[in-house]
Amino acid sequence: MRLKFRPVDSSFYDLFSEAAKHLVVGSQLLSEMLSDGNSKAEIAQRMREAEHAADETTHSIIRRVNSTFVTPFDREDIYHLASALDDVMDMMDEAVDLVLLYEVTSLPAETTQQVEVLQRCAELTAEAMPSLESMGKLDEYWIEINRLENTGDKSYRRILANLFSGEYEALEVLKLKDIVESLEGAIDAFEKVANIVEQIAVKES
């Protein structure tokens, strides 16, 4: 899966794009998990593979920072952006993992909206990464990610209200709350990526 994304001579921009593409895969797996008739175990396995591929990309970036004398922007910023992209994958992986771990068979309807937000965030982030080279058109990306984060937050709150409406028993609430919080955490992690990109642009401007 990784090779598909990985050009022979990859620059930092290529590696960041690669990292973001792993997140597109991850968000697609989340949406597969929500639709019936899919093997959750098989999806969890593919998510684990995507997560490992993302880890390798992260380490390629760190290794390249080590071995490169001149970097396109501050070494620390490269490091922060790489870790932030990695954090998104970890949160998406956690969500899938908890569904399996808690043996949850059905999720609240609004989780679909959370996952749609995650898919859109992943696409936007994958589109934004190449723009790091020119630092162009990044404002639209931040603004849209922030708008999506607000949408996701509304869904998250509606889910919480429903969980506590009395139709679920406490243990079920605990399980489902952990899962929707992972999804919300993944959305927030996308916003953090956008904030770091914003910081880099601020410094490079």
Place this chain on the structure above:
Amino acid sequence: MRLKFRPVDSSFYDLFSEAAKHLVVGSQLLSEMLSDGNSKAEIAQRMREAEHAADETTHSIIRRVNSTFVTPFDREDIYHLASALDDVMDMMDEAVDLVLLYEVTSLPAETTQQVEVLQRCAELTAEAMPSLESMGKLDEYWIEINRLENTGDKSYRRILANLFSGEYEALEVLKLKDIVESLEGAIDAFEKVANIVEQIAVKES
């Protein structure tokens, strides 16, 4: 509400003071929410407005960093401080939001102590922001914020112990725990602001 705080030609110090003043408003709204006879919905609405005003101040700071050639201290530090101040508001907003969302009618008594700590932290932070210009008298501010954070932590732990003492049923514990955790999170966020101010002073010294 914002205009009240916003001088015509505001410097970075003015903007940080403005950001801190939004937190004073937020902490006051929290204390109003705890006293009986107030409309929680109306308070939540005013908190939302305060939160939006705080967001605008944060973005004014970022825009100014973009458009200013010489900044009083590192661009990244300005960015970090602005985000940290914004995080406090988000946590206070979350607390109010959860009270409404979970339809909680009465909170544990000690939440009053948490909110008193938040009000004191907000006042101290608002007083400290102008001192960033001279870097003077900031030690007292850090020390006092840390002392307050410890006080808040003690209240938080007492509340947790009571929640699990058996008088509350599981779902109620889940709801109240989320709310007191948001309040504790807001206090921790004030400590993080103080730590960033400390870092800035360390670097400028």
Place this chain on the structure above:
Amino acid sequence: MRLKFRPVDSSFYDLFSEAAKHLVVGSQLLSEMLSDGNSKAEIAQRMREAEHAADETTHSIIRRVNSTFVTPFDREDIYHLASALDDVMDMMDEAVDLVLLYEVTSLPAETTQQVEVLQRCAELTAEAMPSLESMGKLDEYWIEINRLENTGDKSYRRILANLFSGEYEALEVLKLKDIVESLEGAIDAFEKVANIVEQIAVKES
């Protein structure tokens, strides 16, 4: 306890080693807490002392950054590493604190594995701190910490699955979940320390 670790003329490397040694003490106290026949209250008291000693070391580092003109590496990095080491102690202290607070008498068996991971992480971190001076042999440290974090994560997930298997009632799940999450949080905090050390090495390289 602090004096034991604190050389008369301590350099930054000595202070970081000292900070890491407090974590070795903390992880040992956690393992004592898990073995029967120990007074949890007495262990919590010793943990509090270790936590205060760790705070003092953190402040010694900050003070030294203030009073030193030339620092071995970036002031901010020294600050970040000091805070990250402090965070580990806070998480370990929280775990012990919650056991007492929630009056938990028996913990899931796998918490032993989490604490073993914490003890190993503490030892590795204490061994790595002096290497900051030469920046040597740090790769092995990162790799091993990351491997341990994965092991800890597996134990953590097994515990969660068991907690929700139906044998525990909701309130008990809430209590135990908080405690195992603190332990997991302490392991993650060790990984964060390793990541900061990695960042420093990246910059100094």
